[in-house]
Structures are given as C-alpha cells and as structure tokens.
Amino acid sequence: MFGPVSLDDSVARITxxxxxxxxxxxxxxxxxxxxxxxGSDAADPCGRDWKAPACDWGDQDLALAIARIRCRRxxxxxxxxxxxxxxxxGQGDRLSFCRDRAGTAYLNTAFVPRHSTDDRGRSLRHLxxxxxxxxxxxxxxxxxxxxxxxxLYRQLLAGSPPPAKHxxxxxC
Numbered sequence: 001m002f003g004p005v006s007l008d009d010s011v012a013r014i015t016x017x018x019x020x021x022x023x024x025x026x027x028x029x030x031x032x033x034x035x036x037x038x039g040s041d042a043a044d045p046c047g048r049d050w051k052a053p054a055c056d057w058g059d060q061d062l063a064l065a066i067a068r069i070r071c072r073r074x075x076x077x078x079x080x081x082x083x084x085x086x087x088x089x090g091q092g093d094r095l096s097f098c099r100d101r102a103g104t105a106y107l108n109t110a111f112v113p114r115h116s117t118d119d120r121g122r123s124l125r126h127l128x129x130x131x132x133x134x135x136x137x138x139x140x141x142x143x144x145x146x147x148x149x150x151x152l153y154r155q156l157l158a159g160s161p162p163p164a165k166h167x168x169x170x171x172c
Contacts, residue, residue: 019072033081045058057083111126
C-alpha cells in the first residue's frame with residue numbers, strides 16, 4: 001500500500017485482480033514486497049535486517065488480500081522481491097522460500113547482484129525459477145546462467161533433487 005490509497009482499497013484491488021485471473025490456471029501473485037506474517041527475524045523472507053530490532057517488514061494489504069483470495073480459490077504461489085538475500089552487516093542469508101499452513105508458497109527473488117562471476121571467472125546471470133506440472137507447483141529454484149544461456153548452477157528450494165552436476169550452490 002502506498003500513496004493516497006487506503007488499506008481497504010489496496011486489498012480490494014489485489015483481490016479483484018486475482019478474481020479476474022483465469023480460474024483454469026494456477027494463480028500466482030507478483031508483488032514488489034512480500035506479505036506480513038512470514039516471520040519477525042532478520043533472516044525471515046520479509047524480516048527487517050538494516051536496523052535493530054528485527055521485525056516483520058511485510059505488507060499488511062498483501063497478507064489480507066491473500067487471506068481473502070484463498071477463500072475463493074487456491075493460491076499456490078506468491079512471488080516478490082525487495083528484501084535482498086544477503087543480510088546487512090554479515091548476518092548471513094535470508095530465507096528465500098517457505099510455505100504457510102494453507103499450502104501457499106512464498107518466493108523472494110531479490111538475489112543481488114543478479115550479475116556476477118563465479119570462481120572460474122565465468123559471467124553469471126541469476127534467475128528465480130518455478131515449474132508447475134498439472135497445475136501443481138513442482139519445482140522452485142535459484143539458477144545461475146552463463147551469458148550463452150547454459151545453466152551453470154542451481155540451488156533447489158523445493159521439488160525433485162536436481163541432477164548431480166547442478167548441486168553447486170551460489171558462487172557469489
């Protein structure tokens with residue numbers, strides 16, 4: 001929620017957009033910031049890490065909209081960014097994937113920098129990746145590609161184990 005929009009107006013807009021989506025397809029919400037309610041520690045998906053005390057920095061309007069949407073249809077995935085994976089002041093890495101009790105998955109895609117190099121000097125580009133099979137979320141991963149489009153690294157967050165050659169985690 002930002003600007004001259006009330007909390008209720010923002011929730012209504014998000015809910016209306018979800019209701020307008022094709023019901024034959026899995027619903028995926030895309031947001032800049034994630035919802036509140038995913039934890040209050042700095043390393044949680046929307047946890048505040050830049051000053052103490054740590055707290056839940058997620059968006060209340062998105063959390064309320066998610067609750068309303070799930071009363072009408074399944075919501076398998078919410079994708080967002082804003083909260084960088086690498087925490088401030090050397091506190092480690094943020095949890096970038098989780099599921100709630102209702103089965104909704106949350107993926108924080110804010111891996112910064114998206115462009116880097118590995119220990120062999122190869123240029124890398126980061127993408128967050130999801131695969132739906134028969135309408136069900138089957139795989140969630142972070143992937144790093146070469147400039148030629150070759151998959152060099154994959155960090156599996158949910159789903160089937162990747163082939164052995166891709167078990168290397170982030171080189172960054």
